[in-house]
Amino acid sequence: xxxxLRQYLRLLAKYLKPQSRRSLLMGVLLLxxxxxxxxxxxxxxxxIDTATGGGKVASLMVxxxxxxxxxxxxxxxxxxxxxxxxxxxxxxxxxxxxxxxAHCLDLDMAFHKEHTSGEMIExxxxxxxxxxxxxxxxVIYLLGNVVLMxxxxxxxxxxxxxxxxxxxxxxxxxxxxxxxxRGRAVPYWTAERQLxxxxxxxxxxxxxxxxxxxxxxxTRYVMRRFQxxxxxxxxxxxxxxMSYYMMGMTTLTLFAIGNALAxxxxxxxxxxxxxxxGTVYIIFYYTNLLTQPIEQIRTQxxxxxxxxASIQRVEELLLMQPSIAAGSGMPLPTGTLAxxxxxxxxxxxxETPVLQDISFCLQPGKVLGVLGRTGSGKTTLAxxxxxxxxxQKGEIRVGDVPIHWPDLRLLRQRIGMxxxxxxxxxxxxxxxxxxxxxxxxxxxxxxxxxxxxxxxxYRSLPNGLDTELGSDGEGLSAGEAQxxxxxxxxxxxxxxxxLDEASSRLDPATEHMIEQAVSKLLNGRTGIMxxxxxGTIQRADEVLILEHGRIIEHGSREKLAANAASRFYxxxxxxxxxxxx
Ligand SMILES: Nc1ncnc2c1ncn2[C@@H]1O[C@H](COP(=O)(O)OP(=O)(O)O)[C@@H](O)[C@H]1O
Ligand SMILES: [Mg+2]
Numbered sequence: 218x219x220x221x222l223r224q225y226l227r228l229l230a231k232y233l234k235p236q237s238r239r240s241l242l243m244g245v246l247l248l249x250x251x252x253x254x255x256x257x258x259x260x261x262x263x264x265i266d267t268a269t270g271g272g273k274v275a276s277l278m279v280x281x282x283x284x285x286x287x288x289x290x291x292x293x294x295x296x297x298x299x300x301x302x303x304x305x306x307x308x309x310x311x312x313x314x315x316x317x318x319a320h321c322l323d324l325d326m327a328f329h330k331e332h333t334s335g336e337m338i339e340x341x342x343x344x345x346x347x348x349x350x351x352x353x354x355x356v357i358y359l360l361g362n363v364v365l366m367x368x369x370x371x372x373x374x375x376x377x378x379x380x381x382x383x384x385x386x387x388x389x390x391x392x393x394x395x396x397x398x399r400g401r402a403v404p405y406w407t408a409e410r411q412l413x414x415x416x417x418x419x420x421x422x423x424x425x426x427x428x429x430x431x432x433x434x435x436t437r438y439v440m441r442r443f444q445x446x447x448x449x450x451x452x453x454x455x456x457x458x459m460s461y462y463m464m465g466m467t468t469l470t471l472f473a474i475g476n477a478l479a480x481x482x483x484x485x486x487x488x489x490x491x492x493x494x495g496t497v498y499i500i501f502y503y504t505n506l507l508t509q510p511i512e513q514i515r516t517q518x519x520x521x522x523x524x525x526a527s528i529q530r531v532e533e534l535l536l537m538q539p540s541i542a543a544g545s546g547m548p549l550p551t552g553t554l555a556x557x558x559x560x561x562x563x564x565x566x567x568e569t570p571v572l573q574d575i576s577f578c579l580q581p582g583k584v585l586g587v588l589g590r591t592g593s594g595k596t597t598l599a600x601x602x603x604x605x606x607x608x609q610k611g612e613i614r615v616g617d618v619p620i621h622w623p624d625l626r627l628l629r630q631r632i633g634m635x636x637x638x639x640x641x642x643x644x645x646x647x648x649x650x651x652x653x654x655x656x657x658x659x660x661x662x663x664x665x666x667x668x669x670x671x672x673x674x675y676r677s678l679p680n681g682l683d684t685e686l687g688s689d690g691e692g693l694s695a696g697e698a699q700x701x702x703x704x705x706x707x708x709x710x711x712x713x714x715x716l717d718e719a720s721s722r723l724d725p726a727t728e729h730m731i732e733q734a735v736s737k738l739l740n741g742r743t744g745i746m747x748x749x750x751x752g753t754i755q756r757a758d759e760v761l762i763l764e765h766g767r768i769i770e771h772g773s774r775e776k777l778a779a780n781a782a783s784r785f786y787x788x789x790x791x792x793x794x795x796x797x798x
Pocket of ligand 1: 330565566571589590591592593594595596597598
């Protein structure tokens, strides 16, 4: 039997500390409720004994009212306790969710590539949901039920030592048996949760790619995978559920034995005149009351075990450190930024190098056009500049500062990137453009939109900047989405702009608008343009051609264009489209 008690207590301490007073209140309420539960049968015993002994009706009335009063109070206390414990649980688990989300956002791209969004949802929400039970109930219920059990046994001893002894032995045996068989279910539950996460991971991925799946006729393959997952899931789930019910059955049987024992003892003691009828009743009642803590202790321990996997995964996730260190906070120079690569080697995994021995230098304010086949490493080059990944060898300098010196956020603020896929959020146009930065005034946004030729589009918005955008940029053309991405970069005012140009063909009018926007964006900034069209490259001062992750040509565009022996010259003759796309 292995309980993740220590990990659990560590999480508990961390997230309950800020609400210690409320937790204390929860404990007090619970104890009060236990006290009331123990007191009420005493009133009943008095009632029964008075009634069978021919007592006064008035006393019976008082006893009855007292009984009802205590029962109602107990209900009231339970409701408040429940309310407080839910509040504690939600506050704690929301904090935990927040911490996990913030933590995951800080983790590397490599981490996010490895884990599907469905899996992340299951880990952050599923696992935390399971934990929420503990924050409200586990310790308190466990302690509360142990107290209740001891209280009941003491009261039984006080009635008659034989009854006390017999029921104590029974309670011990029952607890022991249940805890012993509980351990069996754990592996099944762990396996079940794992498959659960896999299933949702798969589902999330497929739903996100519905269009591609249908378009490519992969539906049958997806359905097959889907059925396979269900097929694997079913037997594991069955075993997990069955083991759970087996424990339930054992509990019921044990309780039946306990009841029979109480009845037999009570009947015997009554028949020899040792106890009154009211006492027989109270013995039976208390023995019955004992089933609650035994059952609860079992469920709580069982839940703890089920959550063991979740607790462990949450802890694992929290312990995972981004491999990209934050940087010592060295400032970057203001204004345009120079870029320098010195013998840079990089691969997403150590075994497969993607970029090799990349060295070049770009003066501030200059524009570099990067050409190369699909897969030659152009996008990777851009990612390295944003430090989405760290390089294995060499050095990258931005603004004459090694890239790992400045704070990551500062670095990414000073470098603007526009890629093929523009990620729009389900939020207002304003928030989409400013990335929720409220310091940027509306007048500035409108100015930039005007500048980029988006005036007509902006005027057509029903609520201006407050218009909500659909999450996938519904209702926006590809060109408009691109222009919005440019607007974003403009508003952030970076010193270096990277354009990983859209390969989608735009209509000529939009293309013209985008070209103008690019000109404006590059004005007074250093630029790296990953080009899929030769038209784009006309703006570049320098040209760099990548092949299989190596630089095979680098030089001034004009000189290369004039040199009949150069690759670039050759490309200009044949056309980039024919060679590369
Ligand atoms: N996230 C990634 N993980 C592993 N390999 C990757 C990843 N992204 C790209 N690659 C690989 O790196 C190489 C270069 O890719 P990329 O930089 O996207 O090329 P380009 O932008 O020139 O088309 C390709 O072989 C590609 O398969
Ligand atoms: Mg690319």
